Amino acid sequence: MTTILRGNNYLTLINIFKVDPDNQLKLIELLTMATRESVSKVPGFISSSLHRSLDGRKVTMYAQWRSIDDYQRMRANHGSSPYLDRALEMATFEPGMYEVVESFLPAS
Numbered sequence: 001m002t003t004i005l006r007g008n009n010y011l012t013l014i015n016i017f018k019v020d021p022d023n024q025l026k027l028i029e030l031l032t033m034a035t036r037e038s039v040s041k042v043p044g045f046i047s048s049s050l051h052r053s054l055d056g057r058k059v060t061m062y063a064q065w066r067s068i069d070d071y072q073r074m075r076a077n078h079g080s081s082p083y084l085d086r087a088l089e090m091a092t093f094e095p096g097m098y099e100v101v102e103s104f105l106p107a108s
Contacts, residue, residue, distance in 0.1 A: 002047040002064060004103050010046060011071055012098040013063040019091040021056030027091055028052060028059055034083030042077060044070020059091070068097070 004012075019027050028050060035048055048063035065071040087093065 002049050002062065004100055006100050006102055008100065010100075011065040011068050012100060013061070013065070013071070014096045014098055015061045015063070016094040016096075017059040017061075017087065017091040018057060018094070019059055023090040024052055024056045024059060027087060030083060030087055031059065031061060034087075038077070038083065039074060042070070042074040045074070071097075 017027060017031075031050055035050075039045060039048070044066040046064040046066060048061055051060040051062070052058070053060075065074075084093075
């Protein structure tokens, strides 16, 4: 389960895919399949959440990995590559690596 906490030392990825609205659902299905069949089975994977923009032009994936090294091993895994190649046929990709610096809850 995704846990967003400062100091957990996880690698956070926020990957934004820009897509034609006609392909948004196809991209979501592809990323879902890639995560279920390949990415989630790689050691170091913690969680991911998939988001779609209401205008149909973006798909964003928030993912957590135990470390940068674990993430790099997944990227080097040839089982994951075909999915990203297919995603890039229908979308542009803006990856980003982050560290959580703060989380907020409603004031009590």
